[in-house]
Amino acid sequence: MNDVNTSLPLVAAERLSLAYDGTLAVHEVSFEVRRGDVLGFLGPNGAGKSTTMQIITGNLAPSAGRVLIDGVDMLDDPKHAKSRIGYLPEHPPLYRELTVDEYLLFCARLNQVPKERLRNALDHAKLRCGLTACGARLIGNLSKGYQQRVGIAQAIIHGPPVVILDEPTVGLDPIQIRDIRGLIRELGNDHSVILSTHILPEVQAICNRVQIINNGSLVMSDTIDGLRQRMQSSTLTLAMRQPPGVATLLEIPGVLNAESLPEGRFRLHYAPTQNPAEAVVERSVAARWGLYELIPERVSLEDIFVNLTTTENEVVVSAARGEA
Amino acid sequence: MKGIRVIAGREVRSLFLSPLAWVVLAVVEFLLGYMFLAQVELFLRVQPRLAGMDNAPGVTEVVVAELFRNGAVIALIIAPILTMRLISEERRNQTLTLLFSAPVSMLEIVLGKYLGVMIFFGAMWGMVACMPLALYIGGQLDIGMYAAGLMGGILLTGAFCAAGLYISTLTIYPAVAAISSFGLLLLLWVVDWAGKSGDTVVGNVLAYMSILHHYESLMEGVFSSADVLYYLLFIALFLILSVRRLDARRLPH
Numbered sequence: 001m002n003d004v005n006t007s008l009p010l011v012a013a014e015r016l017s018l019a020y021d022g023t024l025a026v027h028e029v030s031f032e033v034r035r036g037d038v039l040g041f042l043g044p045n046g047a048g049k050s051t052t053m054q055i056i057t058g059n060l061a062p063s064a065g066r067v068l069i070d071g072v073d074m075l076d077d078p079k080h081a082k083s084r085i086g087y088l089p090e091h092p093p094l095y096r097e098l099t100v101d102e103y104l105l106f107c108a109r110l111n112q113v114p115k116e117r118l119r120n121a122l123d124h125a126k127l128r129c130g131l132t133a134c135g136a137r138l139i140g141n142l143s144k145g146y147q148q149r150v151g152i153a154q155a156i157i158h159g160p161p162v163v164i165l166d167e168p169t170v171g172l173d174p175i176q177i178r179d180i181r182g183l184i185r186e187l188g189n190d191h192s193v194i195l196s197t198h199i200l201p202e203v204q205a206i207c208n209r210v211q212i213i214n215n216g217s218l219v220m221s222d223t224i225d226g227l228r229q230r231m232q233s234s235t236l237t238l239a240m241r242q243p244p245g246v247a248t249l250l251e252i253p254g255v256l257n258a259e260s261l262p263e264g265r266f267r268l269h270y271a272p273t274q275n276p277a278e279a280v281v282e283r284s285v286a287a288r289w290g291l292y293e294l295i296p297e298r299v300s301l302e303d304i305f306v307n308l309t310t311t312e313n314e315v316v317v318s319a320a321r322g323e324a
Numbered sequence: 325m326k327g328i329r330v331i332a333g334r335e336v337r338s339l340f341l342s343p344l345a346w347v348v349l350a351v352v353e354f355l356l357g358y359m360f361l362a363q364v365e366l367f368l369r370v371q372p373r374l375a376g377m378d379n380a381p382g383v384t385e386v387v388v389a390e391l392f393r394n395g396a397v398i399a400l401i402i403a404p405i406l407t408m409r410l411i412s413e414e415r416r417n418q419t420l421t422l423l424f425s426a427p428v429s430m431l432e433i434v435l436g437k438y439l440g441v442m443i444f445f446g447a448m449w450g451m452v453a454c455m456p457l458a459l460y461i462g463g464q465l466d467i468g469m470y471a472a473g474l475m476g477g478i479l480l481t482g483a484f485c486a487a488g489l490y491i492s493t494l495t496i497y498p499a500v501a502a503i504s505s506f507g508l509l510l511l512l513w514v515v516d517w518a519g520k521s522g523d524t525v526v527g528n529v530l531a532y533m534s535i536l537h538h539y540e541s542l543m544e545g546v547f548s549s550a551d552v553l554y555y556l557l558f559i560a561l562f563l564i565l566s567v568r569r570l571d572a573r574r575l576p577h
Binding site: 080094107112286 | 326327330331333334337338341342419420421422423425426427428471550573574
């Protein structure tokens with residue numbers, strides 16, 4: 001690859017929209033994926049994740065916007081754009097009557113792997129996906145977890161710079177999920193990966209960037225570090241044996257608000273830059289409040305997700321009404 | 325255009341991995357073999373009478389043309405069964421995504437699928453074509469007539485498959501595709517029945533549209549480029565329609 005290409009994002013989606021019978025399935029979605037990114041694409045069921053992926057992989061045409069894969073426009077030059085992508089759709093596209101080897105060789109040929117490298121590509125993909133022992137087995141006879149692996153092997157066999165996986169761990173048992181996650185993390189070393197899922201811990205475990213889509217629009221796009229910061233919320237809960245009044249707690253510098261909870265507990269809200277934990281402890285010792293619990297509350301990714309997807313829901317609904 | 329070969333190869337492989345292809349070939353061979361023998365017997369019975377006639381039909385006309393005619397009828401019945409799966413089954417099993425995501429054009433997908441099913445019918449006609457060669461044991465064949473008939477059979481089957489392939493892109497239900505293609509092909513087969521009595525313009529047009537009409541003249545050993553062109557245009561039309569149908573989802577609306 002030359003220098004020009006390394007500076008370009010591998011995947012650039014520009015203001016993608018898709019209308020189905022008047023409703024917008026995807027609305028002005030833009031994002032970029034750079035070399036080495038593992039992008040988690042989150043959203044509730046029916047939010048437009050799969051549709052967006054189908055657009056990026058050239059299976060579905062957007063009503064507006066464009067997709068550039070490694071600088072190549074998907075609509076203008078689908079052949080070259082598609083050769084840079086490996087795609088595992090929601091339902092792995094497997095021919096059940098073929099053996100794993102036959103199927104993977106077919107995929108490799110279809111993706112124009114040169115004849116002399118076929119064997120190598122096959123062995124490599126099987127090794128990566130833990131399929132070395134199943135080459136001669138019929139795909140139809142494999143368990144769901146192994147079929148999923150064949151699906152992933154199919155997506156990486158031609159060594160594409162971009163690998164797009166649509167809900168790769170759905171319907172698998174916990175051990176298989178762990179294996180597949182490990183595999184995806186490994187893929188991130190030398191491919192860019194876009195991973196769609198609605199399972200949140202998966203994203204935290206594998207991805208370095210996250211975006212959330214809801215009702216067809218992106219509602220959040222952040223790095224995993226940025227997400228961690230969002231997850232540190234600005235509240236503390238206290239539990240004390242001889243609690244003072246709310247008014248006393250409000251005097252502590254940095255405390256913006258204090259709520260009284262049952263059983264002598266309080267929740268303190270503070271400005272993100274001024275954590276009053278130390279001050280609380282000092283006062284408690286001085287005034288003998290009997291502080292026995294001090295917990296920084298953390299927001300889980302789930303909270304962020306629920307927050308973004310449910311509130312956005314209302315916003316979108318009211319916006320739609322406004323237009324009408 | 326390497327994609328065509330890869331897709332056709334997979335198509336043929338999957339076809340012959342299922343019992344369907346073998347059963348179809350076996351049944352066709354049995355039926356046509358029986359018809360062929362019955363026709364040979366008929367010819368032997370009427371041969372003394374034919375010998376006395378001027379311009380009497382030869383063995384090729386009586387036996388071989390009839391064999392190819394029967395082959396065409398059988399192709400009409402099995403072509404929808406074999407083409408129904410081509411696209412609709414892949415769409416149903418969601419394997420079409422694999423082809424759509426690969427660096428191959430829709431034209432390559434369509435031609436690959438078409439070539440795959442035509443390889444099967446090539447095998448079928450190859451088997452059928454072997455039977456008349458047995459007549460060399462006791463006589464001579466009109467090779468020109470034989471070749472024209474065989475080519476007609478293959479062209480006719482090619483037209484059946486192109487139409488079946490197109491219908492297969494329209495629905496995700498293979499059975500619906502099969503019945504619809506069968507209906508369409510049968511209609512094209514009998515379309516000249518209307519207006520057959522009078523020498524009207526409509527009657528002539530309908531006769532010209534009939535898919536069988538052009539086969540008949542090839543069967544009589546008349547090689548006319550107009551007939552061949554009819555089939556080639558018919559095939560091209562349905563293949564282009566298929567490509568456009570598949571492209572519809574990919575291109576901007």
